[in-house]
Structures are given as C-alpha cells and as structure tokens.
Amino acid sequence: MxxxxxxxxxxxxxxxxxxxxxxxxxxxxxxxxxxxxxxxxxxxxxxxxxxxxxxxxxxxxxxxxxxxxxxxxxxxxxxxxxxxxxxxxxxxxxxxxxxxxxxxxTALLSHVPRVAHKVTSDGTTTDVPVDAIAPGDQVLVRPFEIVPVDGSLVTGSATFDESSLTGESLPVERTAGQEVLSGGVNGSTAVVLSTTHAARDSQYQQIITLVEGxxxxxxxxxxxxxxxxxxxxxxxxxxxxxxxxxxxxxxxxxxxxxxxxxxxxxxxxxxxxLAGTGRAARRGIIVKSSATLESLRRVRTVAFDKTGTLTRGAPSLVEVRAAGGLTDDQVLRLAASAEQYSSHVLAAAVIGAARSRDLPLSGAETAQEVPAHGVTALVDGRSVVVGKRTYVADAVGVSLAGTTIGPGEMAVYVAIDSSYAGALVFSDEVRGETPQTLERLHEHGVEHIVMLTGDDRLTADHVGQALRIDDVRANCLPADKVDAVTSLPHRPVAMVGDGVNDAPALAAADIGIAMGARGSTAAGDSAHVVLLRDDISTVADAHTIAxxxxxxxxxxxxxxxxxxxxxxxxxxxxxxxxxxxxxxxxxxxxxxxxxxxxxxxxxxxxxxxxxxxxx
Incomplete structure (x- = not known):
C-alpha cells in the first residue's frame, strides 16, 4: 500500500x-x-x-x-x-x-464483460471480444455469468439478477422472446440470446458511461x-x-x-x-454530475409526464365502442394495423389488444404520424385515422363528442374512410407509489407539482383530481412541454418523463429525470438523472439524497x-x-x-x- x-x-x-x-x-x-x-x-x-x-x-x-x-x-x-x-x-x-x-x-465498472460466447452457424461457440458482437448475433450466457449485451431470450425461460442495474434485490424471470438487459447476472441455467444492440449501445455500457461522468x-x-x-x-x-x-x-x-x-x-x-452519488447508485439512481446533485436539492417545481410516469404506462383495453355499422373486431383490427407505425405507448396497447383477440394485422400502403396526436394510414385500401378526438374530428370534418370515460380511463378515436368508426377505451392505472411520492416531495420543500400530458383534457383531469394535482396541462405536444418547462416561474424545475416525446422537455428542464431502466435511449441521453428502477418513488429518493x-x-x-x-x-x-x-x-x-x-x-x-x- x-x-x-x-x-x-x-x-x-x-x-x-x-x-x-x-x-x-x-x-x-x-x-x-x-x-x-x-x-x-x-x-x-x-x-x-x-x-x-x-x-x-x-x-x-x-x-x-x-x-x-x-x-x-x-x-x-x-x-x-x-x-x-x-x-x-x-x-x-x-x-x-x-x-x-x-x-x-465503481462496482459496476469492475464487472464489465470483456468476452462473449458467440454461437456460430454450426451450433458451436467461440469466444470473441464483446465489442465484436453485432445485432442479430446469438450469444451463449453460461450460469452465473454477466449478460454482455442487450438481447432477447431465445431459449425457454430463465432468471436474472438485475440488482446492479435497478437496485431490485429479487431475481426477475424472463421467457422466450422477452428482452434481457446487459449487466444482469444469469441464473443457474445456460441461455442463448439474440442480440439487439452492439456492446457500445447496450444498457450496461450506457450506465457505465453515466457513472464515469x-x-x-x-x-x-x-x-x-x-x-x-x-x-x-x-x-x-x-x-x-x-x-x-x-x-x-x-x-x-x-x-x-x-x-x-x-x-x-x-x-x-x-x-x-462522491459518497452521495454512490449512495444514489445503490438506489438505482445515476446522477450524471455532481452539479446536478447540488441543483436537485434546491428544486421548487417538479413537472411529471403522465403516461408511464405517474401511471404504469401499460394501458389495457376496456371496451371497443364501434359505430357506423362496423363490428368491434373490424374497428380494432384496422386501428391496430395503422398503429403499427406509431411509437406512442397507446399504439402498443392497441396492437396488443388486437393480437390478444387473434386478429390478423395488415401492412399499410402509406402511413404518417403526427406526434402526440395520431396516425393516418392506408390499410387494405381503406383510409384509417387513429388518435385523439380533435385529430380524428379534423380528419372527418365534423365535431366529435367525447365518449364517456371513468377515472383512470382514456379513449382512442377511430375514423375509417372519412367517417367516424368508434372509440377504443383503455384503462391505465396510477402507480401505487405515486401518491406517497408526491406527498414526500411536498414535505421536503417542493412547492409545485405539474402534470404535462398529450391526453385530452377529460382524461388528464381525471388523473389530476385523483392525485390532487391542480396544475394539469393537457393536449401537450413535445414543443408544448418544452414551453411549459421553460416558463414555469418557481425554479429550479425538474422534469420527470420516460418516452421519446419527453426528451426535449428533459433537456430543457433545469434537472431532467428519465424514468426506468428500459426507458427510451433518447430520454436517457437528454436527462441529467437516470432512474434505473421502474419506480417513481426513486424521484423522491433522489431529492432526499441530494x-x-x-x-x-x-x-x-x-x-x-x-x-x-x-x-x-x-x-x-x-x-x-x-x-x-x-x-x-x-x-x-x-x-x-x-x-x-x-x-x-x-x-x-x-x-x-x-x-x-x-x-
């Protein structure tokens, strides 16, 4: 020594x-x-x-x-x-x-995988530098080894210890076809992954880059x-x-x-x-700079995206309300076919609902998305418009009355061949930890909570009232979120979000906080703080640690x-x-x-x- x-x-x-x-x-x-x-x-x-x-x-x-x-x-x-x-x-x-x-x-840095077991075309394995792995390659991960690159599970089911990524101590189970993040530790069974990213673009390497900074x-x-x-x-x-x-x-x-x-x-x-950022890392919170930690402790306003942040972001279909002589399955199938060309979380919900009913989806001849509004596509020779009520109303040229929804519900409207075809009603429940998180932020000196969402006013107000948030801003495009974040008077302002459409607002905020280990790369790159656990209570934890x-x-x-x-x-x-x-x-x-x-x-x-x- x-x-x-x-x-x-x-x-x-x-x-x-x-x-x-x-x-x-x-x-x-x-x-x-x-x-x-x-x-x-x-x-x-x-x-x-x-x-x-x-x-x-x-x-x-x-x-x-x-x-x-x-x-x-x-x-x-x-x-x-x-x-x-x-x-x-x-x-x-x-x-x-x-x-x-x-x-x-540095605990993360000391376990960086250097070698991957690449599965060759004849079924044998060969050890190659992890940087030589390309998307689409198959990689063998032996028992208790660290997953070297992001991929989807090819073989059966397996358990993985992701505590170094998310802070969650319990192993998680993955089945064939599900995503497996690099940095997790494989359980007692050897598995094969089909890689989805190169090592430099994988989750573990991105976290290491954040840690070094x-x-x-x-x-x-x-x-x-x-x-x-x-x-x-x-x-x-x-x-x-x-x-x-x-x-x-x-x-x-x-x-x-x-x-x-x-x-x-x-x-x-x-x-x-250094001790504070290390403590945050144990809780699954990566703070990109010490200056961010110093700013975070002074924050007076926290703005939250709704879907996937305050709510679980996994909407489930409640009801199809068909109109114009079409059946429920016809409306849902055509809507899901069009939504294949959207990156919005509700698009994934529409597609998932159609597949759960074994409805065959068609490709689109043309498709165009207006972010945070909806999608227009030509499917099976029919013009399909899916999205917010005002977007669909503009497409059909008449005013549409909002369909009745309950607390925590939201509606996606559909028009086919320039006629209103019905609405799809989804439910996206508020996270169980959300009310307590907002309470903790208030108790620790945060004066204002704001909710920014692209949803209609009716849906947004339902969630805002349930969480006692009185500054609710609905129908927000990404640019509207940026304008809201930059114009909020009580500063510093922290913005919490999880999607691609939140990235501009995260970058514009005094402190941008990206939710979830599996959140979008764009959101993580734009944020000043990355929360590896899909748990909104870590927002309050980060504020307390700061x-x-x-x-x-x-x-x-x-x-x-x-x-x-x-x-x-x-x-x-x-x-x-x-x-x-x-x-x-x-x-x-x-x-x-x-x-x-x-x-x-x-x-x-x-x-x-x-x-x-x-x-």
Missing part, C-alpha cells in the same frame, strides 16, 4: 531514523535529518505552487509551506515533520476516502470550497503574524500555522459528493474550518505547542473526511413542512 505513495514512505523512514538517532550518541543532531527533509518537501511544494500559478490557478499549499519553514526556523523540526506527513499523506488519505465514497459507482464532475459546492480556501489562508497568516508581533515570540508564528492547513476544504466536499449530500458537504467544510480556527486562537495565546498542534490538525483532517463520508449512508428523513402544501 505505502509503495504507491513514496513520499509518505520516505517521511515515515525519516521519522524512524530520527527516532533511532535520538537513542544514540547522535541525539544532539536528531533535528538535522527531519528538518532537512522537511525543507526538501517544502521546496517541492513551492515548485508545485509555482506551476499552478503559471496555469492560472491559485495553490493553497502556501500555509503548509510557510508552516514547515517557520517550524524549522524556530527549531520545531518534529512539528515540521508532522506537517510533512500531513501534506504527503493527504494524497493517500484522499485516495482512500474517494475510493470508499466511489465504491458503489458522475465520478469526474465537480459540483458548485466543491468550487465554493476552493474559493473559501484563499481567504482562509489570508486570515490564518494574519492571525499567525499578529500573534508573533504581539508576543514577540517567533514560535507563535509556527504554532498558529501548523493548525491552519486547509486540507478539509480541499478534500471533504469532493468526498461528500439535500442530505449537500448539507453534509457544507457541514464537513465548516466543521473542518471551525476546528482549525479554534486551534489557531488557542495557539495564538501560546497554549498549544507546535508538535501537539500538528497532530491535532491531523485529527481535524480525519474528522472532516469521516464527516463527509456520512453522505454515503442512509439517514432518517427529517422532512420540513412546506408552506405551499395543498389541503
């Missing part, structure tokens, strides 16, 4: 040799070795500060440099050596603390610590020089400076943010500064010998870093009452 840090090893060796010399006839000269070595380290520190100044950054090692020189000048060589240990050991201490804080993030980023709080360190240095020098001037004892200068090194400012805040992380980061900075300031005052009055002060400052560093590591631990929630809470 110490071999990785030669300056720490050299410092300990000098201390050991100095101790041995003190027990021999050379004891009168024991100060020479530690003093000389301390000055060498001080020179190294001065050279590093000079290079930083040339690059336009301000080094704050000046306190340590001054403390070493002053200690040697007043014959406190052992105090100088302790400062050197603190200075050289700071790198090792930061590495340890950062590794401890980053542990949950989160690890490398710096939050505004970290920059604040850097800025505070400079005035702290000026104040410490002023106290030290003042104590020397008033007492006439040059030893006071050294005694004050040895307890003034600002290591807590340098290390504590970054460690806290608040607690920033609080602990600030606490660790002020704890370190306060303890150092108290020690400086004591030393200024001559009550703290230089050697004792140097060891106490080492203790201050350890306290500040241990305090910062608390950001990686779960804490009891202490929500405050929000004044904007609705009855």
């Amino acid at each position: 110490l071999v990785r840090y030669p300056w720490v090893l050299a410092t300990l060796a000098v201390a050991a040799l100095g101790g041995i010399a003190q027990l021999t006839t050379w004891h009168a000269y024991t100060w020479v070795l530690p003093a000389g070595y301390a000055l060498v380290v001080a020179g190294r520190s001065a050279w590093r500060m000079t290079r930083e100044l040339r690059r336009g950054t301000y080094g704050i090692d000046i306190l340590a440099f001054t403390a070493i020189v002053a200690s040697v000048a007043v014959a406190e060589a052992w105090a100088a050596l302790v400062i050197v240990l603190m200075l050289t050991g700071g790198e090792a201490l930061e590495d340890y603390a950062s590794a401890r804080a980053r542990r949950d993030l 989160a690890s490398a980023s710096r939050a505004p709080i970290v920059h604040l610590a850097d800025r505070v360190a400079i005035p702290f240095t000026v104040v410490a020098l002023a106290i030290a020089i003042g104590a020397w001037a008033l007492s006439g004892d040059p030893a006071r200068l050294a005694e004050v400076l040895v307890v003034a090194t600002p290591c807590p400012l340098i290390i504590a805040a970054p460690v806290a943010f 608040r607690e992380t920033v609080t602990i980061a600030l606490q660790s900075i002020w704890v370190g500064m306060t303890l150092s300031a108290a020690l400086m005052v004591i030393a200024a009055f001559g009550a703290l010998p230089a050697l004792v002060g140097a060891w106490l400052q080492e203790g201050v560093d350890v306290v500040a870093i241990l305090w910062a590591l608390r950001a990686g631990l779960a804490h009891p929630s202490t929500p405050r009452k929000a004044s904007a809470r609705r009855p």
